[in-house]
Amino acid sequence: MEEIGAAFVTALKLIITGDPEVLSITLRSIIISGSATILSALIFIPAGSAVFFSEFPGKKGLVNLINTLFSVPTVFVGLVVFIAISRSGPLGGLGLLFTPGAMVTAQALLISPVITGLSISALSGVRPEIKDTALSLGASRVQIAITMLREVRYAMAVVVLAGFGRAISEVGAGIMVGGNIRGYTRTLTTAMSLETSMGNIEFSMALGIILITIALFVSIIVYRLQRL
Amino acid sequence: MINIRQLNKFYGGRQILRDINLNIDAEEVFSFIGPSGAGKTTLLRLIDLLERPTSGTILYKGVNTAASENIRIETRRKMAMVFQRPAMFGASVFDNVAYGLKVRGEKNPRLADRVGKAIQDVGLAGYEEQDARTLSGGEIQRVALARALVISPEVLLLDEPTANLDPVSTVTIEKLIMKIIGEMNITVIMSTHDMAQGQRLAGKIAVMMEGRILQTGDPGLVFNKPENHLVARFVGVENIFEGNISSNSDGLVNVAFGPHVLEGISDLSAGEKVNIFLRPEEITLTPSRTATSARNSFRGEIMRISLNGPLARVELDCGFPMIALITRRSAEELNLQKGQNVYASFKATQVHIIKR
Amino acid sequence: MKKITLPLSILFLTLLLVAVSMPACSAGAPEDTGKSITPSAASDAGRILAKRDRVKVATTTSLYDTGLWGFLEPMFEKKYNVELDVLYAGTGKAIEYGTRGDVDVLTIHDKAREEKLVADGIGVKRVPFASNHFIITGPPSDPAGIKGMSPEAAFKTLMEKGKTSPQQVQFISRGDNSGTHSKEKAIWKAAGYEYEDVTKSGPWYVEAGSGMGPTLVMAKEKSAYTVADIGTFLAYKGKLGLASLVDRGAILLNVYSVIPINPDKVPGTNLKMAENMVDFLTSPEIQTLIGKYGADEYGEQLFTPSAGAEPVE
Numbered sequence: 001m002e003e004i005g006a007a008f009v010t011a012l013k014l015i016i017t018g019d020p021e022v023l024s025i026t027l028r029s030i031i032i033s034g035s036a037t038i039l040s041a042l043i044f045i046p047a048g049s050a051v052f053f054s055e056f057p058g059k060k061g062l063v064n065l066i067n068t069l070f071s072v073p074t075v076f077v078g079l080v081v082f083i084a085i086s087r088s089g090p091l092g093g094l095g096l097l098f099t100p101g102a103m104v105t106a107q108a109l110l111i112s113p114v115i116t117g118l119s120i121s122a123l124s125g126v127r128p129e130i131k132d133t134a135l136s137l138g139a140s141r142v143q144i145a146i147t148m149l150r151e152v153r154y155a156m157a158v159v160v161l162a163g164f165g166r167a168i169s170e171v172g173a174g175i176m177v178g179g180n181i182r183g184y185t186r187t188l189t190t191a192m193s194l195e196t197s198m199g200n201i202e203f204s205m206a207l208g209i210i211l212i213t214i215a216l217f218v219s220i221i222v223y224r225l226q227r228l
Numbered sequence: 229m230i231n232i233r234q235l236n237k238f239y240g241g242r243q244i245l246r247d248i249n250l251n252i253d254a255e256e257v258f259s260f261i262g263p264s265g266a267g268k269t270t271l272l273r274l275i276d277l278l279e280r281p282t283s284g285t286i287l288y289k290g291v292n293t294a295a296s297e298n299i300r301i302e303t304r305r306k307m308a309m310v311f312q313r314p315a316m317f318g319a320s321v322f323d324n325v326a327y328g329l330k331v332r333g334e335k336n337p338r339l340a341d342r343v344g345k346a347i348q349d350v351g352l353a354g355y356e357e358q359d360a361r362t363l364s365g366g367e368i369q370r371v372a373l374a375r376a377l378v379i380s381p382e383v384l385l386l387d388e389p390t391a392n393l394d395p396v397s398t399v400t401i402e403k404l405i406m407k408i409i410g411e412m413n414i415t416v417i418m419s420t421h422d423m424a425q426g427q428r429l430a431g432k433i434a435v436m437m438e439g440r441i442l443q444t445g446d447p448g449l450v451f452n453k454p455e456n457h458l459v460a461r462f463v464g465v466e467n468i469f470e471g472n473i474s475s476n477s478d479g480l481v482n483v484a485f486g487p488h489v490l491e492g493i494s495d496l497s498a499g500e501k502v503n504i505f506l507r508p509e510e511i512t513l514t515p516s517r518t519a520t521s522a523r524n525s526f527r528g529e530i531m532r533i534s535l536n537g538p539l540a541r542v543e544l545d546c547g548f549p550m551i552a553l554i555t556r557r558s559a560e561e562l563n564l565q566k567g568q569n570v571y572a573s574f575k576a577t578q579v580h581i582i583k584r
Numbered sequence: 585m586k587k588i589t590l591p592l593s594i595l596f597l598t599l600l601l602v603a604v605s606m607p608a609c610s611a612g613a614p615e616d617t618g619k620s621i622t623p624s625a626a627s628d629a630g631r632i633l634a635k636r637d638r639v640k641v642a643t644t645t646s647l648y649d650t651g652l653w654g655f656l657e658p659m660f661e662k663k664y665n666v667e668l669d670v671l672y673a674g675t676g677k678a679i680e681y682g683t684r685g686d687v688d689v690l691t692i693h694d695k696a697r698e699e700k701l702v703a704d705g706i707g708v709k710r711v712p713f714a715s716n717h718f719i720i721t722g723p724p725s726d727p728a729g730i731k732g733m734s735p736e737a738a739f740k741t742l743m744e745k746g747k748t749s750p751q752q753v754q755f756i757s758r759g760d761n762s763g764t765h766s767k768e769k770a771i772w773k774a775a776g777y778e779y780e781d782v783t784k785s786g787p788w789y790v791e792a793g794s795g796m797g798p799t800l801v802m803a804k805e806k807s808a809y810t811v812a813d814i815g816t817f818l819a820y821k822g823k824l825g826l827a828s829l830v831d832r833g834a835i836l837l838n839v840y841s842v843i844p845i846n847p848d849k850v851p852g853t854n855l856k857m858a859e860n861m862v863d864f865l866t867s868p869e870i871q872t873l874i875g876k877y878g879a880d881e882y883g884e885q886l887f888t889p890s891a892g893a894e895p896v897e
Contacts (some may be wrong), residue, residue: 087685095852097686098640098669129315134655136276136385137328137375147327151318179671197798198649199665199823214446 019206026210029187032100033168036107040167041160044112045149048119053145063120069113078173081106085177098179103187106173111163118162122155123148125149154225161225165218167209219226229254229415230275235284237270246439248284251415254382257409259430260419263462267435268419269312272385275417276309313392314372316360321352321371324360328379330434335348346378347371350404366397372518373404377412384408385416390425405429422535423463427451435459452507453580460505460580466551467506472582473498483581486548490577491523501584510578511552513542513570515562522573526550530568533559540564544572594734618830638667639857640687644763645795647691647840648672650815650884650886652877656870664860674762674795682843685850689858690843691865693763693813698841706850707843708858713865714874715839715895718767719817720830721800722809728751730809733832736775742809743777746788754808757783758799759791767838768811774835800824813838815886818878839895840887865890 014022028215051062083089085096085105096102126148134147149156173191176184180194188211233250245267252258261269273279274288277293277300286293288303308328317324326343334342347353350370355363360371369389376384389405390398406429409416422424426433427447430533434444435454454460457468464477471485473496481494483504498503517525528546540559544550550572564570646652653670661668673681675692682690683706690707692698701707720730720738724851728745730738745753756767769779782789790808792799796816803810804824830836842865844858862869871889878886887893 084791087850089684092685092852097673127315129311129313130317132273132278132311133315133317134327134331135278136304136309136311137331138301138379139327139331140301141332147317151545153318179669181669181671182657184667184669197795197801199797199801 004050006060006203007205011209014203014206015209022206022210024205025048025186025188025191025207026184028100029168029189029211030214032103032174032185032187033107033164036170037111037160037164038102039104040108040115040163043108044115045119045156045159048116049123049145049149052120052123053141056179058127066113066117066120070117072110072113074110074170074172074174075176076178077106077110081109081173081177097177098181098185100178100185102177103174103185105172106177107167110170110173111166114166115163118159119156122152122159126151127156134152150184157225158222165215168214229256229289230417231287231290232275233285233287233519235266235271235286236282237267237274237279237368238282244439245274245281245381248441250441250444251435252415257416257429258418259426259433260417260436261426261433261462262419262421263421263422265438267372267439268421268436269387271436272309272387273415273421275308275383277304278309278383283457296432298446305379306381307383307385307456308376308379310369310372310376310387310389312388314368314375316363316368316371318361319359320357321347321360321363322356324371325374325378327375332379332537346374349377350374351400360516362558364397367394369393369397370399370404373401373408376415377408380412381414383415383417385415388419388421389520391421423451437444437462447564453582454505455582457503457505460503465505466508466553467504467511469504469506469548471502471504473500473581480576481581483579488546488548491576492560492581493577494581496581496583502581503584505580505582506521506574506578508541508551508553511541511550511554511574513554513558513562513564513572515570517571523576524579525571525573527569527571530564530566530570533564544570546572595663607649617831635644637665637854637857638666638669639689639854640672640863641689641691641861642671642678642681643691644675644678644693644840645672646693646764646813646816647793647795649797650819650878652815652874652887655877656865656873657664660861660864661767663864664857666857672795673759674760674764675766682845684853685845688845688854689861690845691840693838693840694766695841697766699842701843705846705848708846708855709862710841710843711862711866711892712839712841712890712894713871713892714815715837715890716838716887717787717831718764718811718813718838721817721826722829723801723807723808723811724825724827726827726829731827731829732826733830735771735798735830735835738830739771739775739777743775743785745788750786750788754788754806756790756792756799756803756806756808756810756813758796759793762795763807763838764796764811764813771811771835774868785881800826813841815878818882818884818886821882837891837895856869880897 024054024059045132051059081102082097085094085102087097096105130148130151131144135143140145169189169195175190178190180190182187188207192204192207230252232248232250235245237241237245237509248271251506261270262268272279280294286546291299291303293300293303302496317327322343326339329339329342347356350373352367352370352374360368363371369529376578386405390401393401403423418429428562430447432445435442435450437458443450445460451463454465460468469512471483473494474482474489475498476494476496479493479495481491481492481496483492483502484494485504490504492504511536512522526546526552530542531545532543533540538556539553540556541560542552542554542564544552554571598675621667643653648670657668657670671687673680675694675697678690678692679697679701681687682701698710702710716842720735728742730741731881733741739767742753742755746755757768772779772782783791792802798813798819799810800816800820804826814831842862844855844862847853847854847855871891874887875885
């Protein structure tokens with residue numbers, strides 16, 4: 001207990017004094033996971049909307065599959081992305097492995113089922129009368145889609161934040177394709193993994209506190225948005 | 229303006245509309261009247277091209293609306309529909325009203341002018357920036373009207389415009405609709421389950437039941453001369469008897485029903501089996517058989533009196549059940565009591581006789 | 585609809601954050617010391633945006649966990665005006681990275697596999713640049729009583745005691761195909777065992793599947809024995825409370841080599857920088873630094889510089 005207490009105090013000191021390493025890792029985490037979330041949202045909110053607005057055989061099965069993939073193991077995504085972007089892989093020419101871009105790619109892919117699935121369920125929550133109203137007021141299919149997305153803008157913000165939460169807290173995929181390179185691809189979670197294994201409990205704990213704080217902030221925003 | 233031919237609509241295995249044939253003229257105020265589940269809403273949705281019929285055609289100004297997706301959206305853009313429970317977009321009143329113009333590509337400042345005027349027309353000036361979802365039911369109905377009218381539609385479709393409103397809001401909305409009808413060159417197609425509202429607003433009504441149109445015509449005709457007992461029941465004919473014409477002299481007929489006989493006007497000849505329709509408000513009640521011009525008078529015992537707003541509904545047993553609707557005031561003046569015997573009288577001209 | 589919708593504004597804010605903090609991100613990072621380009625903010629931005637040449641080295645965990653790479657990295661970056669990405673991995677994983685072309689140069693310690701890599705043409709050459717030795721470490725109480733034995737005798741004893749009383753005597757194997765793991769296998773073989781049989785010999789033999797540091801931490805937590813390189817052991821010593829029990833024996837020699845990856849065989853790798861790495865590590869100046877590294881902190885030298893020659897015990 002004493003050890004934990006002392007580590008906690010040291011961790012808080014690291015945060016309060018703005019330890020440059022802690023700060024840079026935190027910012028890098030936010031940037032990488034934020035970019036992954038934006039990328040994923042830009043691709044998979046429209047994708048989810050496309051699934052929602054179109055009718056095709058097997059749609060229900062696809063939606064079920066997407067929901068199942070919510071909890072796809074991060075290391076599995078890491079492995080797939082690793083194989084794809086390794087020099088010997090199909091996308092090896094991009095030279096993406098062990099770069100922040102690789103982490104962004106892996107995290108974007110990791111959260112894509114969450115973004116897609118939650119987008120679909122958010123749109124499913126729109127009263128059918130909204131669609132009828134837009135249609136009867138002369139909206140085209142695209143305009144209706146935009147209208148409905150606008151109706152669920154708060155829910156979509158929640159979707160995005162949920163994706164961000166999963167991205168920033170995952171470690172398996174990031175460490176596999178990012179390589180945990182100091183000052184380049186080292187994020188809160190990968191650093192915690194390394195520092196804990198090296199016995200630097202205080203440093204790990206500082207990062208852990210920050211991670212929890214970010215998660216807390218995200219859920220506060222989500223909570224607020226859901227009450228709107 | 230709108231011609232509907234042999235329209236059928238199924239949902240799953242259930243038939244909602246059966247062989248609808250209908251012509252609606254330009255600038256007509258046309259109302260579908262019928263109980264819930266009659267298919268009124270579905271028919272309005274088909275006319276607004278929100279859904280496709282299972283079979284049959286809808287012509288808009290002679291053009292088959294099923295010809296192409298393009299024609300569908302173009303035609304739809306000439307119409308505007310106000311739903312029974314209007315859905316407000318999660319935005320301000322202004323943005324809600326502006327929606328139809330925005331999807332048509334209208335730009336400021338014309339957009340703002342037209343939206344502002346529409347909001348003013350429905351009496352909501354000052355509410356522009358309010359979140360539309362925080363409004364009351366009546367206000368939402370008015371925003372929905374403004375939202376529909378701002379695009380200057382050729383056809384305005386109103387689905388049960390007052391079904392969910394309190395009486396005060398109902399009056400406001402009806403006044404608005406009357407103003408619209410009076411001031412705009414617009415075709416209005418509405419639905420209501422309230423026959424009185426249909427009578428107040430519509431120039432022509434169609435009575436619908438179980439997916440069919442049973443009778444179409446001007447309200448007076450439908451109310452006073454229903455073509456069959458289903459329509460009669462719905463338009464408030466509470467006294468319906470089955471009988472036979474026993475004699476006809478120059479249009480004045482005697483109709484026998486059970487042991488009773490009444491007089492009516494009809495050109496049907498003796499021996500015809502008929503339905504006898506008598507609206508309860510055509511019956512006058514008197515304590516004694518007095519001299520009146522009414523040809524028919526039956527003595528009956530009051531079984532029940534129930535008050536209905538300004539009216540009193542009196543159930544009589546004249547050897548057959550009869551229902552009379554008189555003003556509450558006259559009920560009080562006559563000091564009607566349950567168990568009392570009174571005379572129920574009505575004119576021969578008020579008896580509507582149709583072939584059975 | 586006139587209002588800015590919330591998700592859009594969130595996206596926008598995040599983008600803004602990305603834009604603003606790209607340079608700031610690494611500005612404070614302590615490894616950004618040896619910058620040749622000024623002002624430093626610009627070069628920091630460049631670092632993330634990856635416009636400067638990058639070279640990737642995959643290193644055995646022992647060179648990383650001792651902090652040696654953290655110490656050498658800025659010097660190399662400064663000298664060759666390049667971004668050096670240090671990927672720590674077991675020797676097996678590092679070789680896999682090299683074979684796939686995901687790194688340009690390796691610093692590993694498994695002579696047999698290194699020679700095979702060069703023979704296969706994937707490695708250009710094998711240049712030893714430092715050495716130290718492995719130790720067998722365990723709880724200071726030494727329940728198996730191996731202190732002072734030869735490595736082979738110690739392993740035999742551990743096997744016997746471990747089988748009979750697995751509660752008291754446990755052995756943690758790296759179990760990750762690393763150089764240290766290879767060394768452990770070699771000692772088992774020298775002691776007269778088939779490694780297959782060792783892994784099946786009972787619950788006393790634990791395969792960690794982790795790097796050197798985590799394996800040492802695990803050995804401490806379980807009061808178990810393990811094989812470690814002296815460098816990592818010394819770097820962790822303060823946190824461990826484990827004792828070095830066996831540290832003499834020719835078989836315990838631990839040689840670190842640098843191997844550039846051959847772009848002819850593995851396209852896309854940066855041979856020029858890999859050769860620079862060989863020159864850098866074997867340069868007299870760096871050799872001296874390697875020899876001195878950690879001596880002040882840990883009380884004895886962690887590595888013996890070997891300047892390209894094959895060291896002998």
